[in-house]
Amino acid sequence: MTNLIPIAIFLLLGLASAALFVIYPGQIFVWYLLIKPVVDGFLEQGATIGGATLSFSYLPSLIMPSLFLLISAFHMNRFQYLPFKGFVILYILLNLFAYFKEGQFSVHTTGYYIRVVFPMFLYFGVPLFVDSRQALERLVKIAAISGVFPCGMIFLQKLGFISYNREAEKLGTEIYERATGGYADSFSVALPIIISTFFLLQIIQTNKESARAQKLYEFLLAAYLFSLIFTFHRMTYIVVVVVLGMWIYLNKRFNYAFLLGVAAVVFLGTLQAFVPDFFSDVDVITDTSGSIYAGADQGIALERSALHGRGWLWQMFFDEYAQKSFVDQMFGIRLPGRAPHNDYIRVLFTVGAFGLGVYMFLLTLIGVRLLVILRHFTKAGDSFMKNLSQTALFMYVFYILGGMTLTISTLSTMSWYFWILFGIVGYQDSIYRSSQREIARAALVRG
Secondary structure, eight states: THHHHHHHHHHHHHHHHHHHHSHHHHHHHHHHHHHHHHTTOOOOOOEEEEEEEEEEHHHHHHHHHHHHHHHHHGGGGGGGGSSTHHHHHHHHHHHHHHHHHOOOHHHHHHHHHHHHHHHHHHHHHHHHSOSSHHHHHHHHHHHHHHTHHHHHHHHHHTTSOOOOOOOOEEEEEEEEEOOOOTTSSSHHHHHHHHHHHHHHHHHHHOOOOOOOHEEEEEEHHHHHHHHHHTTTOOOHHHHHHHHHHHHHHHHHHHHHHHHHHHHHHHHHHHHHHHHHHHTTTOOOOOOOOOOOTSSSHHHHHHHHHHHTTTHHHHHHHHHHHHHHHHHHHHHHHOOTTTTTOOOOHHHHHHHHHHHHHHHHHHHHHHHHHHHHHHHHHHTTTTTHHHHHHHHHOOOOOEEEEEEEOGGGGGGGGHHHHHHHHHHHHHHHHHHHHHHHEEEEEHHHHHO
């Protein structure tokens, strides 16, 4: 009887969410983004069904993409405005083929395929229902402030109100107690803050409110960036530095460049010691004895423990890949989960070399199209869409870089924003170009 209570809650919440969503799909989705970091912060809480724990956060992750795909099927005439939909569908089908080819239909295995495939359904639905300027502006603001919860959790943890749930880790010569804010790990808490930072940069760039509001946005940006320091997560540092540099360059925000330059000079001594040590295992030349990845042959461990043990893992997966048949190599071996700590290796193992080729080609097309869209809206003088296109580009950079050391496409928050942002700006760009062509045709007819 006790186990039925969480199951009943699970089902009732699902039904209630579905009912509201069908009536107000765009509004419910945008407002859900505000609480998504809160929901994701409690991943371990859920109901045990068939020996597997289903987190309550699975409800929107399952329901929203599915219903968006279902509802958008009644608006297929607007799919013409979504770029590269054929390649997206092909990649979805390749994952479905790999799922049935592997034949492991456990809840755990199925969950990983859902994490990869379902966010792509949002690409087909969100742009159709979050399409007005008012709705898009609301999305930007809500996404920008949604990072307040994980940011606050980091500060509460540093102040001692939340216990550390992960053991301290050695990076370089120092042992760091990485902030998790009660999330599964340091990157799980950093991810929503990074995404909120991207949207906050857009608001700061386009803000037409009072000077007081601008100061509030800048204070929130400072809080986000300061909280990320305590995660001691290296890919987080790299992404933030790269995106801030891009934002400053693209928007000529030299005042921010000056402030960052002054800060770098002030902390130059610390940075000179910290940065080389913190990233020292990119090319390991020191003893790795005691590492959890070190095998019996320390010589091999020295070569392979680069990037906090990832070098060892990558070599292990490549060795396994080389031993498989040609068919498996081309179309998929098995689902490796998050074990590779590299999204491109995960894709290679899941859908094979052919699937990886499709995936990389699709990512290349998306990157090129985002640059074209950014240039187009810049020339058109639409500052809001220009900056939203920048945000989509920043998300793309984050996705590409993050995939090098993380299985980034299995993280729902990351995949959600990646696909919806590209879908939105691609859809808006196509709609705008179509309207311009109609105006040009009308002008020709009148002439």
